[in-house]
Amino acid sequence: MLIKTVDLWKTYTVGTETIHAVQGVSVEIEKGEYVAIMGPSGSGKSTLMNLIGCLDSPTRGEYHLNGRRVSAMSDDELAYIRNKEIGFVFQTFNLLPRASALHNVELPLIYNGTSSGERIRKAKEALKTVDLEDRMTHRPNELSGGQRQRVALARALVNNPALILADEPTGNLDTATGAEIMELFGRLHREGNTIIIVTHERDIAIYADRIFYLRDGKVEKEEDVRHIKNSGN
Amino acid sequence: MKVQLLHLKDSIQMAWFTMRTHKMRSFLTILGVLVGVAAVIGMVAIVQGLNKSMAAQIESLGANVIYVSRFEPQVQVGGGGRSEEERKRKYITFEDAMAIKELCPAVEAVSPEKYWWQEPDGNQVKYRDKEARNPQLGGVVPEYAVVNNCFASEGRFVTDSDINFKTYVCVLGVDVAEALFPHADPIGKQILVNNNRFIVVGVAEKKPAFLGYSQNNYLLIPFTTYRKIYSSSESVWLAVKPKSKAGIEAATDQITQLLRLRRGVPYDKENDFAVFTQDYLMDMYRSITGVAYLVMIVISSIALLVGGVGVMNIMLVSVTERTREIGIRKALGAKRRNILWQFLIEAMTLTGTGGIMGIIFGAALGIFVGAVTPLSATISLWSVIVGFSFSVSVGLFFGIYPATRAAKLDPIEALRYE
Numbered sequence: 001m002l003i004k005t006v007d008l009w010k011t012y013t014v015g016t017e018t019i020h021a022v023q024g025v026s027v028e029i030e031k032g033e034y035v036a037i038m039g040p041s042g043s044g045k046s047t048l049m050n051l052i053g054c055l056d057s058p059t060r061g062e063y064h065l066n067g068r069r070v071s072a073m074s075d076d077e078l079a080y081i082r083n084k085e086i087g088f089v090f091q092t093f094n095l096l097p098r099a100s101a102l103h104n105v106e107l108p109l110i111y112n113g114t115s116s117g118e119r120i121r122k123a124k125e126a127l128k129t130v131d132l133e134d135r136m137t138h139r140p141n142e143l144s145g146g147q148r149q150r151v152a153l154a155r156a157l158v159n160n161p162a163l164i165l166a167d168e169p170t171g172n173l174d175t176a177t178g179a180e181i182m183e184l185f186g187r188l189h190r191e192g193n194t195i196i197i198v199t200h201e202r203d204i205a206i207y208a209d210r211i212f213y214l215r216d217g218k219v220e221k222e223e224d225v226r227h228i229k230n231s232g233n
Numbered sequence: 234m235k236v237q238l239l240h241l242k243d244s245i246q247m248a249w250f251t252m253r254t255h256k257m258r259s260f261l262t263i264l265g266v267l268v269g270v271a272a273v274i275g276m277v278a279i280v281q282g283l284n285k286s287m288a289a290q291i292e293s294l295g296a297n298v299i300y301v302s303r304f305e306p307q308v309q310v311g312g313g314g315r316s317e318e319e320r321k322r323k324y325i326t327f328e329d330a331m332a333i334k335e336l337c338p339a340v341e342a343v344s345p346e347k348y349w350w351q352e353p354d355g356n357q358v359k360y361r362d363k364e365a366r367n368p369q370l371g372g373v374v375p376e377y378a379v380v381n382n383c384f385a386s387e388g389r390f391v392t393d394s395d396i397n398f399k400t401y402v403c404v405l406g407v408d409v410a411e412a413l414f415p416h417a418d419p420i421g422k423q424i425l426v427n428n429n430r431f432i433v434v435g436v437a438e439k440k441p442a443f444l445g446y447s448q449n450n451y452l453l454i455p456f457t458t459y460r461k462i463y464s465s466s467e468s469v470w471l472a473v474k475p476k477s478k479a480g481i482e483a484a485t486d487q488i489t490q491l492l493r494l495r496r497g498v499p500y501d502k503e504n505d506f507a508v509f510t511q512d513y514l515m516d517m518y519r520s521i522t523g524v525a526y527l528v529m530i531v532i533s534s535i536a537l538l539v540g541g542v543g544v545m546n547i548m549l550v551s552v553t554e555r556t557r558e559i560g561i562r563k564a565l566g567a568k569r570r571n572i573l574w575q576f577l578i579e580a581m582t583l584t585g586t587g588g589i590m591g592i593i594f595g596a597a598l599g600i601f602v603g604a605v606t607p608l609s610a611t612i613s614l615w616s617v618i619v620g621f622s623f624s625v626s627v628g629l630f631f632g633i634y635p636a637t638r639a640a641k642l643d644p645i646e647a648l649r650y651e
Contacts, residue, residue: 050645053564055564055644055645055648056645075568075569076568076569076570079563079566079567079568079569080566080568082563082564082565082566083565083566084566088564088565090648094557094560094561094564094648095561096558096561098250098254099250107561107562107565108565108566110243111562111565111566111567111568111571112566116242155565159566
């Protein structure tokens with residue numbers, strides 16, 4: 001079992017109001033799965049993503065990632081887990097604007113003490129995986145949206161994480177480019193990567209094998225969509 | 234440890250990268266540090282150069298020479314001057330000199346000296362149509378040469394028979410010799426010194442220049458002859474050479490005891506004269522430069538403080554501007570201390586660069602001053618090290634607050650920051 005959450009809660013206090021963003025979510029995801037988390041805005045999917053991505057700690061409940069109980073970890077321990085186990089892909093790419101594609105991809109390796117030579121080797125390899133080896137020295141503003149997202153994907157892959165976590169990865173791309181990126185996710189999945197995509201679009205969610213529908217902080221239903229893909233949609 | 238070192242190297246690279254992308258802002262930020270360090274380096278260079286010249290000058294007075302004077306040597310700052318008691322003190326006389334020579338066993342040679350200034354324009358020294366540039370005129374004894382380490386390079390020095398017979402002979406400093414006899418041998422020539430005829434018997438060895446000023450514009454005549462012509466006060470300047478370097482204290486004690494006796498100083502009263510060495514002059518000089526250093530340290534501390542506040546300000550702006558970058562780094566696994574060090578190193582790189590520029594600027598200033606003035610500037614390693622480490626420390630100190638703020642940012646909030 002790669003991911004196991006047990007009755008996960010996240011509660012915020014805004015002024016005098018208490019918001020239960022995630023209310024008792026229990027999910028299990030196996031290694032090598034391709035899962036989508038879907039829901040309208042305000043459904044708590046971002047909060048759930050932050051919890052699964054170890055950017056945030058739950059108020060209550062347990063979260064096990066790759067055999068480790070991460071729900072009770074300190075900030076620095078979470079940072080270590082993020083570095084080692086999780087590759088993030090964001091809607092807005094979140095690349096360092098003044099750094100080259102290569103340097104952007106190298107970044108996670110800096111924080112686990114990989115030597116400079118090894119970093120460059122691994123970063124080049126990751127850029128090759130996303131077919132961007134000829135754009136290594138370009139800065140993000142010299143790249144198209146699709147290329148930027150591929151750099152972000154290379155960055156997510158470079159540390160060989162247990163999980164790739166994508167938050168609306170096609171949200172800032174046109175339909176054709178979005179489809180390209182989703183094809184790339186599909187390929188990475190076939191190569192053995194575990195992928196979780198958070199989205200509000202069903203068109204995107206059905207690229208996954210399984211969809212969790214989230215509403216008001218709870219998993220409303222769970223759907224296996226492999227048959228749709230296999231039928232050639 | 235390996236991980237930490239890697240971070241250091243990467244952090245410095247990142248810091249450089251940030252600086253290069255904000256050249257103008259970075260430069261303005263480090264200007265304060267630059268000025269502070271440049272002031273230290275430049276001033277130290279000049280003061281050290283001054284020290285060197287001064288030390289050389291004081292040493293050229295003669296190694297291990299003891300001076301006897303009516304007054305303590307002192308630095309006149311503003312008004313004040315000598316007290317009534319001091320002004321009423323008895324002179325040090327030629328007879329004192331003779332007594333020291335005879336009665337102090339640790340003393341090798343005593344040189345009583347007197348110097349003359351001809352009113353109104355200084356001493357007139359002529360040979361035919363040539364004229365020397367108002368040289369210093371001294372009345373000396375043969376021991377002058379031994380005590381002041383000033384021998385004749387041509388001809389001879391003043392001798393005992395010159396003293397006994399009050400002869401009209403003189404020994405020229407190199408400048409006077411060159412002014413009067415540019416193409417001829419001065420020995421044996423007759424010159425006019427304040428309208429008295431003198432025969433040149435020797436030329437003294439050349440002394441090194443001091444602060445660009447030549448020390449060779451003088452002529453020396455026998456002490457007795459001097460007294461005969463310029464029968465002014467009894468007061469003489471006394472320079473004494475001890476038998477050995479080790480005997481300098483014994484000689485000082487003996488001279489002090491003898492003079493107390495001769496001047497009738499009661500046992501419970503302070504000396505009404507001064508016996509001192511070149512070390513004493515050196516110490517006195519050092520106490521003056523000590524004040525100069527203190528003033529300089531205060532000025533540059535203020536500049537560094539202002540620079541540091543500027544750095545803190547810019548670092549705070551930088552942290553705000555780069556909130557999202559911090560979020561990204563944290564999402565990718567940067568720990569608090571990674572972010573903390575990134576910003577600390579960035580601040581230190583900023584101020585360290587300011588320090589290096591300050592060192593270069595200050596050194597250039599020192600060399601420039603050295604080139605256009607008689608001062609010789611000396612850039613010392615310690616001032617470079619102190620300047621650099623100070624500027625880096627300023628970065629560290631004023632970087633702590635902004636860096637802590639950056640390190641404490643919540644990754645989710647930071648990623649959302651627009």
